[in-house]
Amino acid sequence: MGEKGMKLxxxxxxTADCCDTTDKCRCRWRWDTPGFCSKCHDKLQHRTxxxxxxxIFFLCSFVxxxxxxxxFSWLALSPFQHQIYASVTRGGCQPDxxxxxxxxxxxxxxxxxxxALEMVGVPIDRSSAWPVANPVLTCASVLDESYPSNFVADxxxxxxxxxxxxxxxxxxxxxxxxxxxxxxxxDDGATWRYIGIALDEEWHLSYPFVFEFNGQIYMMPEGxxxxxxxxxxxxxxxxxxxxxxxxxxxxxxxxxxxEYDGSYWxxxxxxxxxxxxxxxxxxxxxxxxxxxxxxxxxxxxxxNGDKSMGARNGGRPFIYEGRLYRLGQDCGDTYGQRxxxxxxxxxxxxxxxxxxxxxxxxxxxxxxxxxxGMRYHHMDVQKLSTGDWIAVMDGxxxxxxxxxxxxxxxxxxxxxxxxxxLFVGRAIGLLRCKFAxxxxxxxxxxxxxxxxxxxxxxxxxxxxxxxxxSRDTTFFRNRVQPRTCLGVSFVVVxxxxxxxxxxxxxxxxxxxxxxxxxxxxYNHYSQFTLLTMTYDARLWNLKMxxxxxxxxxxxxxxxxxxxxxxxxxxQTEFDSAVPxxxxxxxxxxxxxxxxxxxxxxxxxxxxxxxxxxxxxxDVERGFxxxxxxxxxxxxxxxxxxxxNRIEYRNERYARSKQGYNMILTGAAFVDSKVAFNKxxxxxxxxxxxxxxxxxxxxxxxxxxILSNSTSFRxxxxxxxxxxxxxxxxxxxxxxRDTMSHYSKRTNCLLKFSQLYGGLPLKKxxxxxxxxxxxx
Numbered sequence: 001m002g003e004k005g006m007k008l009x010x011x012x013x014x015t016a017d018c019c020d021t022t023d024k025c026r027c028r029w030r031w032d033t034p035g036f037c038s039k040c041h042d043k044l045q046h047r048t049x050x051x052x053x054x055x056i057f058f059l060c061s062f063v064x065x066x067x068x069x070x071x072f073s074w075l076a077l078s079p080f081q082h083q084i085y086a087s088v089t090r091g092g093c094q095p096d097x098x099x100x101x102x103x104x105x106x107x108x109x110x111x112x113x114x115x116a117l118e119m120v121g122v123p124i125d126r127s128s129a130w131p132v133a134n135p136v137l138t139c140a141s142v143l144d145e146s147y148p149s150n151f152v153a154d155x156x157x158x159x160x161x162x163x164x165x166x167x168x169x170x171x172x173x174x175x176x177x178x179x180x181x182x183x184x185x186x187d188d189g190a191t192w193r194y195i196g197i198a199l200d201e202e203w204h205l206s207y208p209f210v211f212e213f214n215g216q217i218y219m220m221p222e223g224x225x226x227x228x229x230x231x232x233x234x235x236x237x238x239x240x241x242x243x244x245x246x247x248x249x250x251x252x253x254x255x256x257x258x259e260y261d262g263s264y265w266x267x268x269x270x271x272x273x274x275x276x277x278x279x280x281x282x283x284x285x286x287x288x289x290x291x292x293x294x295x296x297x298x299x300x301x302x303x304n305g306d307k308s309m310g311a312r313n314g315g316r317p318f319i320y321e322g323r324l325y326r327l328g329q330d331c332g333d334t335y336g337q338r339x340x341x342x343x344x345x346x347x348x349x350x351x352x353x354x355x356x357x358x359x360x361x362x363x364x365x366x367x368x369x370x371x372x373g374m375r376y377h378h379m380d381v382q383k384l385s386t387g388d389w390i391a392v393m394d395g396x397x398x399x400x401x402x403x404x405x406x407x408x409x410x411x412x413x414x415x416x417x418x419x420x421x422l423f424v425g426r427a428i429g430l431l432r433c434k435f436a437x438x439x440x441x442x443x444x445x446x447x448x449x450x451x452x453x454x455x456x457x458x459x460x461x462x463x464x465x466x467x468x469x470s471r472d473t474t475f476f477r478n479r480v481q482p483r484t485c486l487g488v489s490f491v492v493v494x495x496x497x498x499x500x501x502x503x504x505x506x507x508x509x510x511x512x513x514x515x516x517x518x519x520x521x522y523n524h525y526s527q528f529t530l531l532t533m534t535y536d537a538r539l540w541n542l543k544m545x546x547x548x549x550x551x552x553x554x555x556x557x558x559x560x561x562x563x564x565x566x567x568x569x570x571q572t573e574f575d576s577a578v579p580x581x582x583x584x585x586x587x588x589x590x591x592x593x594x595x596x597x598x599x600x601x602x603x604x605x606x607x608x609x610x611x612x613x614x615x616x617x618d619v620e621r622g623f624x625x626x627x628x629x630x631x632x633x634x635x636x637x638x639x640x641x642x643x644n645r646i647e648y649r650n651e652r653y654a655r656s657k658q659g660y661n662m663i664l665t666g667a668a669f670v671d672s673k674v675a676f677n678k679x680x681x682x683x684x685x686x687x688x689x690x691x692x693x694x695x696x697x698x699x700x701x702x703x704x705i706l707s708n709s710t711s712f713r714x715x716x717x718x719x720x721x722x723x724x725x726x727x728x729x730x731x732x733x734x735x736r737d738t739m740s741h742y743s744k745r746t747n748c749l750l751k752f753s754q755l756y757g758g759l760p761l762k763k764x765x766x767x768x769x770x771x772x773x774x775x
Contacts, residue, residue, distance in 0.1 A: 057425050065417065065502045072503045077511055078617040078721055080773060092148030092173045093139040097403045099396040100513065101153035102371050103168060104134030105189045106391040111320050111381045112360045114391050118527050118556065121601060122190040128627040129526035130603035132190055133554070135371045135395070137168065141194045141523055142181055148173040152181065154207045155392040156316065156380045158217070158238075164189055165238050166392050167198060167219065169206040178204045180221055182238045189390060191524065196239050199232065207254050207378075209316065213290050218244065224251035229268070231290065248285060248294055254313040257290060260324060260347060264290055267326065269312050270301075279307035279331040286349060295349075302352045308332025310340035310356070315379040317344075326354060329377045334399040336377025338363070365577035368397045368515035369553040369616060375399060398513050410508030413501040420498045424491055516616035518553040519624035527556035528604035528623055528669065533593045536565025538610055541726060543574055545610045550576040552616035554623055556602055557581060561595075563588040590698040591688045593665075594679040596672075603630070603673050609666040613724040621773055622718045626669035629716060633675075633706065635668025638717040641749060641761055648745035661707075661761035663715040665699035667723070678705050690751055696741070697748035704752050707760040715764065717774045 093100075106114040118133035142149035149170040158165040163186055170181040180199035183192040199205060199221060207222040217234040219241060229248040232241040248255075248266070255268035266285040271278050281304045284297035303311035310328025317326045324344040330337050339361070342354040364370035372395020381391035507514070518525055530549055534542050546558055555578055560570075562584045570580035581599070585592045593607060604626060606619065614636060626634040638660035640653055654660040670676075678684070679702055687701045706714040753759055767775050 054425075061421050061425075065421075065498060068499050069502045069506045073506050073510060075722065076503075076507065078516075078615065080617075080621065080721075080771070092142065092150065094150055094173050095403050095513070096150040096171065097401060098171065099151060099375075099398055099400060099402070100139070101151040101394050101396045102135035102139075103137040103152055103155045103166065103392060103394050104372065105136050106381075106393060107189075108389055108391075109387075111318060111325070111389050111391070112358075114361065114381070114389065117190065122187075123603075124191060124524055124526075127521040127524035127526070128603075128630045129521070129524045131526065131601070133525040133527045135525065136189070136192050137166070137183055137194075138371075138520075138523075139170075139173075140520070141183065141192070142170050143194055144181075144196060147179060147181070147197050147200075149181075150176075151396075153394045154378050155394055156208055156210050157382055157390070157392050158210045159382060159384070160237075162186065164390075165210075166192065167208040167210050167238070168394075169208065170197075178206045180205050180208045180219070184238075189392075198239050199241050201226070207313075209256050211257060211290075218290065220247070220255060220257060222253055222255060224253050227251050229255055229266075245291060247290075252283070256313050256316055258317045258324075260319075263288065263349075264292075265347065266294060267313055267317065273301065275304070276301065277304055277307060277311075279312045279329065279335065280305050280309065282311040282313075282328075284347075284352060297352065298350045299352060306332070308337075310342065314339045314377055316381070318381050325357070327379055331377075334375060334401075336396070336400065337375045339376060339379055339393075366551050366553060368513060369517070369551055371395055371397055371553075373397050397515050397517070402513060406508040406513075410505050413505040413508065417498050417501040417505065420494045420501070424494045424498075428487070428491065516553060516620060518620050521624060521627045525554070526604070526623075526627065527554050527602055528606055529557050529559055529600050529602045529672070530555050530606045530608055531559045531561065531593065531600075532608055532610045533561040533563060533590070534610045535563045535588070536567075539568060539573075542568075542610050545613070546580060547575045548613065549608070549616075549619070550578045550580075552619050554620060555606075557600075559583055559597065559600065561585060561592050563592060590691050590695060591679075593698060594676050594702060596676045596680060600672055603671055604669055605672040605676075606669050607665045607667070611726040612667045613726065614667065614720045615722070618718070618720040618723075622669055625716060625718050625769075625773065629713075630671050631674070631710070631712065632714055632716045633663045633665065633668050633670055633703065634716045634718060635663040635665065636718055636720045636723060637664040637667055638662070638715075638766075639664060640763065641759060642763065646746065646749045646753060646759070648742050648749055655766075659763040659765045660717055661715065661763045662700070662703045663717060665702055667720075668699075670702070675702060675706065678709060686755060687752065690748065690755075694744050694748060696744045697752075700745065700748050700752060703761065704756050707762070708756050713762070713764060717764075717766065719773060719775050 105117040107117070107120050108114040116134050117136065118131050121131045123130045124132045137152050137155070139149040139151050142152065147170065150173045152168045152170050155166045155168040158167065163184060165182055165184055167180055167182050169178045171178050179197050181194065182196065182198040183194045185192045199208070199219065201223060203223055203225040205221045205223055209220045211218055211220075217237050219232045219234070220229065221232070223230055228246050228250065229252040231244045231247050233244040234240065235242050250270050251272050252266070252268035252270055255266050257264060257266050259265075264287050266287075268283055268285070269279075269281050270276060270283055271281060273281065273283075281301045283300045284302055285294045286297065287294045303309065305311070308330050310330055312329045312331060314327040314329040317324060319325070324347065326342045326344055328340045328342060329335075330340050339359060341357050341359045343357050344352075344354045346353040363376075364373045367373045372393070374397055376393055376395040379391050379393040381389055383389050532542070532545065542560065549555060550558060557579050558576065558581070560580065560582050562582050567582045567584050568574070570576075570582050574580055583597065585595075604623065606623070618636065622634055622636065626632070638651055638654050639662040640649065640657050640660045641647075641662055642657070680688075684701070684705055687705070691698045691701055703715065
């Protein structure tokens with residue numbers, strides 16, 4: 001070694017603060033703190049040296065970014081495994097690049113006034129679906145073990161007597177091939193029973209157009225992968241079919257047939273035609289009957305242009321008030337983004353003209369949380385014998401290619417994180433490991449060690465990239481000193497970008513499709529009403545509250561019980577994805593939150609204080625638990641009232657005693673039809689008077705009332721992922737002063753015990769649910 005900047009002890013040991021910068025030092029340490037240095041190749045080393053700055057840097061980076069990722073996952077992702085598809089066998093309902101399509105039912109007085117099934121108000125007692133809601137068919141509905149499904153789409157109705165059949169594409173989860181499935185309904189489309197696979201070929205099938213001709217039932221599915229358009233006839237409806245005829249020897253996509261003006265017409269697309277625009281081309285074929293010889297329209301293709309103009313078919317054409325309408329797909333931003341309707345003005349062998357008309361379909365504002373929040377591309381609408389119209393429609397909560405995009409963004413975020421981490425380490429001088437070949441070549445030394453390093457173990461292109469990164473960071477470090485304002489700003493920006501990249505990576509790889517999906521019960525979905533009570537001093541909190549909870553999948557309506565002050569305008573004051581109703585009360589009373597309200601259209605009501613924030617997934621899990629036992633109060637805040645000395649205590653006490661016997665209705669589901677009527681019955685008038693006197697304890701009173709009315713269990717706890725109580729930041733909350741609040745509630749317990757003859761509350765333990773939601 002050189003003698004500059006070095007001292008030798010009598011024993012010959014090095015006492016320098018750092019290694020020399022010659023080729024023999026692979027890593028140079030920078031930190032002056034004893035205990036951190038790096039090894040030199042001549043084995044000279046401090047006795048106090050333990051770790052290199054390189055190791056410490058990587059260790060700190062791992063802890064920092066790993067901790068940030070874990071914190072983000074705790075805040076943004078549910079720790080519970082989603083059980084939407086718990087009944088699915090053999091790997092169905094897997095993430096699919098084509099989406100997660102499902103099927104819903106709509107009804108109305110005409111095709112342009114259709115309402116979703118949940119708005120019709122059909123109840124299903126078995127699954128506590130009051131009312132039952134869309135979707136009615138999902139990939140979980142396909143229970144055939146030989147045909148696990150990733151999604152269901154392209155539904156077509158067939159009405160036969162008092163039964164309804166829907167034929168649909170189901171994508172095989174293993175082979176990725178489309179097959180034709182069929183389901184049956186005997187209650188006007190409220191519930192559906194999967195029957196089986198109606199048609200399975202060696203190629204992909206979809207768009208199963210079903211119709212009747214001369215007393216026979218036919219199906220004309222898309223099979224463009226096989227290069228033709230085929231017609232099948234039912235041998236034993238609905239599961240057995242035979243090939244009747246090849247209609248057109250071209251790969252026609254999404255073909256629909258109709259009888260109009262004495263002829264039969266097929267509308268479809270041939271994207272293999274020279275010059276055809278994918279999803280922007282439409283052709284017409286005509287014949288004397290479905291089994292006849294099909295000829296091309298004289299102006300084919302009748303459309304060939306922008307894919308957002310609705311050229312590709314989106315379902316069965318229909319006739320309303322003597323006018324013919326065609327359904328098309330807007331594929332502008334993503335495949336199947338939305339449906340368009342066209343009124344056909346001219347249809348002959350030589351001419352075709354159509355005009356776009358409004359569908360009058362209200363799109364969901366819930367985004368990915370809605371089953372059709374991102375796109376809907378197919379509808380079959382038919383007139384019932386009653387004169388009403390029924391439609392079956394598919395929808396998806398993610399855009400086309402969402403899975404591939406998430407993986408791409410995840411790996412991109414990982415690359416940015418690694419690159420910035422290495423760049424910062426090199427720039428501030430903590431990563432001193434470099435390939436010595438560059439120095440050796442520049443210095444012209446011919447040592448054995450240098451000769452070894454000249455032969456890199458990495459590929460030449462990667463090796464050159466590493467050398468370039470080393471030179472660039474050295475150049476940057478010489479101009480931006482870590483201890484200057486510019487240097488600190490640079491490091492801070494890089495760390496922030498790295499943290500953001502970590503969050504993006506966690507969300508893309510572990511966040512599924514980014515939706516808080518509802519949890520079905522017996523394959524049935526439902527909805528609930530969210531009810532909160534507030535007044536003018538808490539309007540700022542209410543706006544944040546409504547914006548968040550209105551996006552939850554199963555929320556149908558938000559009712560705001562307004563106790564005091566000038567009520568806001570629900571049409572202009574709030575950013576809401578569901579209807580908002582302000583119920584103004586004449587008296588400022590806590591009893592108002594349980595007042596019977598005939599305008600509430602759901603049995604399930606989520607009583608949720610306007611200062612409580614939980615995730616939509618927690619809300620959906622609570623709703624699922626309530627539907628399993630609708631006679632209970634199901635909520636997120638357990639309490640235990642026991643002992644000879646009655647006292648109101650917090651959740652920690654219930655945890656210490658390993659049980660609870662009360663659920664606070666500040667965040668709980670109740671049966672509005674049962675609980676509200678009991679609460680406002682004449683026999684509980686004294687209890688309500690006590691609530692008004694103390695301006696507190698309405699939730700405790702409801703627990704007493706329900707527990708005193710039955711010998712069965714009346715409370716159930718669901719653990720939230722996290723819960724934020726904003727009352728601590730508000731001067732208007734009645735629970736802000738904890739000691740005074742608890743004192744009032746203890747007084748309530750004493751008086752309610754006297755009123756109802758002791759404590760009727762029975763204790764129940766935690767960790768009783770199989771799914772672990774009550775830990």
